[in-house]
Amino acid sequence: MKTLFAALALTVPFAAAAADSYTVDPTHTYPSFEINHLGFSITRGSFDKSEGKITLDTAAKSGSIMITVDTASINTGLGKRDEHLRGEDFFNVTKFPTMTFKSSKLRFSGDKVVGADGELTLVGVTKPVSLTVDWFNCGTHPINKKAVCGANATTTIKRSDFGITYAVPAVGDEVKIAIQVEAFKD
């Protein structure tokens, strides 16, 4: 009996140190991509709608990421191009309305997140993707006083790995991904 109480008492501190949960702020979170066009200029696009949850346990240096991106919200600044990108040649949004990034392996340097190893699912194909977090900071939001964290994450993928091969190589196969993310603590 005494042992059981001791075990419960030990369990409580672990619960207190459990991961903090954050909800992505869609108004300041935009997954974006850059792709080489004709070998000399970079076409930049982003997705206007995404949502997600992030958990962080800085003491245990662990956490998780679950981001869902609305593929139809693609925005390259040109309506006709966006229409083409939504079609079967590229994101095929009718069949694949979302793409997701999931990670349960965050990398830390001290109490800062510096990366995440996870899986990207795009047009139904799931591949391992490793994100580099080159900026991470947490604070209190000056207006709503909520705890908030922000980051910039980058990675590079080959779109052909996901079966999107249209116009390679005039439009580059390599796609640089940059994600600006802000998330409020629940």
Place this chain on the structure above:
Amino acid sequence: MTKTIASTLTALALVAGAPAFAAPESYVLDSRHSFPVFQVNHLGLSLQWGRFKKATGRITIDREARTGTIELSIDAATIDMGLDKWDEVMRGEDYFNVAQFPTLAFRSGRVLFDGDKVSGAEGELTMLGVTRPVTVALSGFNCITHPINKKNVCGGMATATIRRSEYGMTKGIPGTADEVRLNMAVEAFKE
């Protein structure tokens, strides 16, 4: 005499031909592949991107003389932050005040070369009616025959950094940074 006239004509032809050959080439910006974008630090948390959907312009370069000019006009109302409500705020008086200042302009009479490649430009940016000198760096300059329409097309990536407060846009500083990184993909077809 005839021979002299012929020589003179040849010389004239050469004179006429040479400057014509080395004359400035004129390029028109391809608005479908040339988007001015900017990056601003938000609360020390993230870098937020914005874009203008419509820019038009003309570039001349004289490869022999290594000179050139740039005229760029940006439709301020086409600002695109990825969120309509945010765009409305940016069009308003606190930011781009598009009703009063419908265009942003960059003009340069001094295009910079590194060898025979364009490497940048010294010019002036006009925003909110304020004109300030801005130096733009251009990386990756290249000219090719477009694979589809077979026209001569030149391009590169232009970058610069400004302080928006110098143009009188001070709203939200320092929560939203004063320093703004500008970045523009440039593609232009030869006329």
